Each structure stands twice: as C-alpha cells, then as structure tokens.
Amino acid sequence: MTAPSPGSLVVMGVAGCGKSTLAAAVAAQLAQRWLEGDEFHSEASRRKMARGEPLTDDDRASWLARLCEELRREPRLVMTCSALKRAYRDQLRAASPGLRFAFLDIDKAESRRRVSARASHFFAASLVDSQFDTLEPPTAEPGVLHLDGRLPVDALCAQTCAWLRQATSELRP
Known part of the structure; x- marks a missing residue:
C-alpha cells in the first residue's frame, strides 16, 4: 500500500x-510539480504593479480563479501565491480539499530590502506597504505552518517537509 499523498501546498506571504x-x-x-503563481497574473495586472499601483480584489479575481483551476487539475502541487487575505485562502482551499499553506513571515523592512534588490521582476518596491496593508495573517487557520522567512532556505525546507510528512502520517489508518 502506498503512503497517502501530502496533497498540495501553497507557499504564501508578502512580496520578497x-x-x-x-x-x-x-x-x-x-x-x-512547482507552479509559480506570479506567472498567472494578467498582463494588465503586471503592468499595473510595475507602475506601482496595488491590485484590487477585482484585479486578483481572475488570477485566483486560474490558480484554483491548477489546484483542481493536479492533486499534488507546490504553488506560490501571496494569498494575503483569508478570503483568497478559502477560495484556494475550496479548490483543493486538504490544501496546506506555508506562511513565510517577514517584516516590512526586510520585504522592502529584498524587493528592492531584485533585478528583474515586475513588482515595484513601492508596493510593499500595500502588501502589509492587505495581509490578513493566517493566525489560527487550519493547515498553516508559520515560518520565520529570515531563516536559510535549507532550514525552511526541512521544517516544511517534516510538517508535511507528519500531516501525511496522520492520514494513515
């Protein structure tokens, strides 16, 4: 008998x-499979962010719908998505029962530093404040791992994979 699948994971958090x-x-x-959520933004949304204009719920609606479709299509997927609001996370959960989230938590200064250092990305550093204004931290939501985004990626990966393995072992009869 094969081990139960850990299902899909969304790695979430503010820009950077x-x-x-x-x-x-x-x-x-x-x-x-890894799916980069930014690739699913419309060209209009990319241009808007490049100009330093924050996206609205309406701007994000088609983007989230496309991500939900990907989650429905593939039951074992690792996806990136800012998923800043609870409503966005709930929409993703509805598309993929058992969906889990790894929340990378960093402060505004670190986010701004990292976004400013990116050489080629459509997201303007001036939008960092709007990300924090929109963020509804997933505190006390089910299926969320809270991670310190300042830790090295190896440590974050180990924590995330151990958490997913534990969740998978709890599915076993």
Whole structure:
C-alpha cells in the first residue's frame, strides 16, 4: 500500500518573503510539480504593479480563479501565491480539499530590502506597504505552518517537509 499523498501546498506571504525559493526547494525534495503563481497574473495586472499601483480584489479575481483551476487539475502541487487575505485562502482551499499553506513571515523592512534588490521582476518596491496593508495573517487557520522567512532556505525546507510528512502520517489508518 502506498503512503497517502501530502496533497498540495501553497507557499504564501508578502512580496520578497522567499515564496519562490522555498517552493522550488520543497517541490524538489518531494518530487512534486512547482507552479509559480506570479506567472498567472494578467498582463494588465503586471503592468499595473510595475507602475506601482496595488491590485484590487477585482484585479486578483481572475488570477485566483486560474490558480484554483491548477489546484483542481493536479492533486499534488507546490504553488506560490501571496494569498494575503483569508478570503483568497478559502477560495484556494475550496479548490483543493486538504490544501496546506506555508506562511513565510517577514517584516516590512526586510520585504522592502529584498524587493528592492531584485533585478528583474515586475513588482515595484513601492508596493510593499500595500502588501502589509492587505495581509490578513493566517493566525489560527487550519493547515498553516508559520515560518520565520529570515531563516536559510535549507532550514525552511526541512521544517516544511517534516510538517508535511507528519500531516501525511496522520492520514494513515
């Protein structure tokens, strides 16, 4: 009998927290597909963010719908998505029962430093404040691992994979 699947994982947090780096490491460790959520933003949303204009719920609606479709299509996926609001996370959960979230928590100064250091990304550093204004931390939500985003990626990957393995072992009869 094969072990139960840990299901899908969304690595979430504000811009610059390390979502892509951690998601790539976890996906490699678990031999799962990694999906970069930023690739699903519309061209209009990318241009808006590049101009320093924050996205609205309406701007994010089609993006979240596309991510939900990917979660429905593939039951074992590692995905990045800021998932800043509880409503966004609940929408993703509805698309993938048992979905888990790894929340990379960093402060505003660190986010600003990291985003400013990125050479080629459409997200303007001036949007960091809006990310924190929008963030509804997933405190006390089920299926969420809270991580210190300042830790080295190896440590974050080990913590995340151990958490997922524990969750998977709890599924066994």
